[in-house]
Amino acid sequence: MINKIIHFSVFHRNIIFVMIAFLVFGGIYSFQHLPIDAVPDITNNQVQINTIIEGLAPEEIERTITFPVESSMRGIAGVEQVRSITRFGLSQVTVVFKDSVDIYRARQLVAERLQGVLLPSGAEAGLGPISSGLGEIYQYIIDYENIESDPEKRLKQLMEIKAIQDWFVKPRLLTVEGVAEVNTSGGFEKQYHVQPDPRKMANYRVNFSEILLALQKVNRNVGGGYIEQTAEQFLVQGVGLLKTPEDIKHVPVKTLDNFSVVTVGDIAQVRLGKDLRTGSATYDGNESVLGTIMMLLGENSRTVAIRADEKIIEINKTLPKGVFIKTVYNRSDLVNATLGTVEHNLLFGAGLVVIVLLFLLGNIRAAIVTALTIPFALLFTFLIMKPLGISGNLMSLGALDFGIIVDGTVIVMDNCVRYIHDKTKSLGRKLSPEELKNAIYEATVEIRMAAGFGELIIVMVFLPVFALTGIEGKMFIPMAATFGIAVIGALILSFTAAPALASLILSGSAEDKEPRVMIWAQRFYIPLLEKAIAKRQRTIGIAIASVFLGLILFATRGAEFLPQLSEGSFAFHMIRPVNASLSQSVDYQNKADKLIKEHFPEVDHVFSRIGTSEVATDPMGVNVSDTYIMLKARDEWERNGLFKKTYQELVDEMVKVLEENLPGQNYLASQPIQMRFNELLEGTRADVAVKIFGPDLDVNMDLSKKIQAAVSTVPGAGDVEVDLAGKSPVLRIEPKDVLLKSYGANLGEVLDTISVALGGEEVGYIYEGDRKFPIVVRLSEEDRGDLDRIKELPVGLSGNATTALSAITDLSFQETFGSVNRENSSRRSAVLVNLRGRDVESFVEEARAKVEKEVQIPEGYFVEWGGNFKNLNKAKSRLLILMPIALGLVLLMIYAAFGSVPQTLLIFTCVPLALVGGVVNLMILGLPFSISAGIGFIALSGIAVLNGVVLMNYFNQLRLQGMSGVELVRKATAIRLRPVLMTALVAIFGFVPMMISSGIGSEVQRPLATVVIGGIISSTLLTLVVLPVLYLVFEKHMTKFSMKVNH
Secondary structure, eight states: OHHHHHHHHHHTHHHHHHHHHHHHHHHHHHHHTSOBOSSOOOOOEEEEEEEEOTTOOHHHHIIIIIHHHHHHHTTOTTEEEEEEEEETTEEEEEEEEOTTSOHHHHHHHHHHHHHTOOOOTTOEEEEOOSOOTTOEEEEEEEEESSOOOSHHHHHHHHHHHHHHIIIIIHHHHTTSTTEEEEEEESSOOOEEEEEEOHHHHHHHTOOHHHHHHHHHHHSOOEEEEEEEETTEEEEEEEOOOOOSHHHHHTOEEEEOTTSOEEEHHHHEEEEEEOOOOSEEEEETTEEOEEEEEEEOTTSOHHHHHHHHHHHHHHHHTTSOTTEEEEEEEEHHHHHHHHHHHHHHHHHHHHHHHHHHHHHHHSOHHHHHHHHHHHHHHHHHHHHHHHHHTOOBOTTTTTTOOHHHHTHHHHHHHHHHHHHHHHHHHHHTSOOOHHHHHHHHHHHHHHHHHHHHHHHHHHHHHHGGGGGOOHHHHHHHHHHHHHHHHHHHHHHHHHHTHHHHHHHHHSOTTOOOOOOHHHHHHHHHHHHHHHHHHHTHHHHHHHHHHHHHHHHHHHHHSOBOSSOOOOOSEEEEEEEOOTTOOHHHHHHHHHHHHHHHHHHOTTEEEEEEEEEOOSSOSSOOOTTEEEEEEEEOOGGGSOEETTEEOOHHHHHHHHHHHHHHHSTTOEEEEEOHHHHHHHHHHHSSSSSEEEEEEOSOHHHHHHHHHHHHHHHHTSTTEEEEEEOSOOEEEEEEEEEOHHHHHHHTBOHHHHHHHHIIIIIOEEEEEEEETTEEEEEEEOOOHHHHTOHHHHHTOEEEETTTEEEEHHHHEEEEEEEEESEEEEETTEEEEEEEEEESSSOHHHHHHHHHHHHHHHOOOOTTOEEEEEEHHHHHHHHHHHHHHHHHHHHHHHHHHHHHHHOOHHHHHHHHTHHHHHHHHHHHHHHHTTOOBOHHHHHHHHHHHHHHHHHHHHHHHHHHHHHHTTOOHHHHHHHHHHHHHHHHHHHHHHHHHHHHHHHHOOSTTHHHHHHHHHHHHHHHHHHHHIIIIIHHHHHHHTGGGOSOOOGGGGO
């Protein structure tokens, strides 16, 4: 079959060229329409249930809402984990499903179970947006060009820009294809507040229920149907809607015994007021309105971000005068930066491969044919990626090594040049076009098994990668798929396009000139081989010792889950004392923003989100903020002496400046995507989370602080914080049952008074065109903050009378936890650790030993180490299964090619020494073992045997010609030195740009490239020195081999 394909390609090359033309056009079209992303979306499959309830403390919400909702989710098919967070006024339950469950099916199952949960009156449960951990793809701020310094005027500005966001910007952005939700932080909702005076209410014997009823009765329009008159009819409408604050003041509340009417204006002030917010936002040290565009699950982040950006530009042109909208975070910038890194590495790698080919092939025409395989294989890859739905990203395109891809063509072209040269020499003349075609056909057929099997082995070793699940599966399966597609494409091209182009481009008198580089290589190699043959036992001993040394070195390497992608921006999680108010948090945040902007010229802008946004996808207390520090392009940074600061140095300096100037805050330094990944995967915002499970929150808190103290002393612990917020004071107002009866008071009336006076209640809207703004009855901020005024609140009694709240209730201060976290039906707290300059595995091992020694865990409580460490252990256990499978496939493929167990085992010895080189190279560059490096080792097990296959194939050919012993080994190694070096060098130089790159995203590629380069170097040394020696030692066992190799 292969022979027929090769024959057709050589003798009907025009048809092949037409097919190549179709490939080129199809590949270019596919690339233009290929979805592009930074990294694969590795967040898990989850549904959030947000329940809002006004006024209840966290522990009460946990008991009445969170626990019942959690319980109802148990038993749903495909659920892996249920976790929750309960804060003041909010319960959020996150249900994590298996990846195989369709998200819409998951949401349907959750919604069905939710209908059966009996929630307290006033609680509203809803599902979170259909987005993912990478859903926050675009953020913008809206503000005035001239910011008012007067607090009252600034308040009106913040109300106006919030209204612009809610009624003008957000509705238009929701029309953008691929947008799931637009979340808003900051600003103030414009509200018309009716602020009763408790003393005036008491004088007129008016209670809060009467004010509510009065406003609700009048603020409406009614319909009277229609009336027919002669040939016409007209509609009847009664108009009572309130239009201005003056209208509100004139609403009658009560008629007194003397027939005088008490109006709202007599007992209350009516003015613009602030809503009770759960969060805010700042930009460069000023409070502002922040909009966050969330992408629909399954969409492409770059495409949706570009669409959103186009809509923002369009909206900006139509904003009111003096108002602007500015993009502060655009995911497509990161995608373009990582794409730039991939593009640079691919082009640089391709360029190095072409240079190596020109130097080593010794025939420019053959080098051109080989080099053309590179773009053709890449276009073939794009063509197949598109229908398979694989996006072009750092992982899928980042691991492509053109050196490995063109290995098959290198072997074919080298053999073609040698074959034509030998033919020309034997005939003593230039070959005719027909003879040239025959020579190329025969040369390609002769080497087809070595070229084909080598490439197929590389494809086969990636097959076990498709068995990976979870995060590592989402990360590395696209890479394995793309690499496999590219290698298969190159293999097809090496038997079709390469011989066709060779028959057109190669000369009939192709000279097999030995390049100068090869002459130098032979001068070094031949004496080395002779010494190895002379001292066979020592050579084998050194090889075995090297393998053991590699194993020892590997055992000493630390480990991390995945190398941290440098996003070119920072995200600081700032934690203030739990009692801090929102106003204090905003004030602190503004100071922090200004400090960062003033001290660090590398910073472009700073924005932050404080507390919880309107859509509670990310619930935080008002004492907590996420601060996004967006950096300028690195080439714009100032030099610090000879060098520019590293990202790590910049983070350390920022934390130092903030701690010196703003004491009382704690910081967790991370990056925007990294922080969201950690949070959505594990429910915490750190690289390592020490989770403490137990029923009593006080005990959990105590254990957390002890573990925090122990872990802080372990080297490498950068930021160490406790995520269980401390206790907050709560004013508890408890009615006295005996006094309620004696006063004739109603318990409901007491609770309504507290709810309306302090929490506020909407009684309707004032409409301004399409917009509507709520009318809220609530005490003024001054009265709400005055305990004496609260005690004087009038409570309605029977018989048209009122009494003071303090007369029938007890008021006392108590403490309650600011938030309650639960996971798999247990309360939990956590110690959050972000590492600096240390791998995860060795840190956790040392920290765990220290915690076990210093902290006594009581009965009924337990500790679990989560975060990246948990993911690393899962992935390592899978790799321990997949690695033997990959090696087994390599063995089977070699046996299929040679049909000889001794020869198979001999070629397979290339793998251990290749692994040694990978480990040594990791050590030289100071990189820990990671899943990225693990995939590199799997790839290496296939690449390493490639040269062994080529050499063993030629040993067998010479044996058939009657040669044996040292003579056979010398001739075979001399002739195959060039293809062996070429395949090794092109593979190495293809990966070199990835290993040395410092572009955004290069961190993820570097371990893989490091392992493969080190492994190829050591395996090439084995192939050229140790393999021939082993062949001579076991030559008597090598006589039986498959004839398939040569036909």
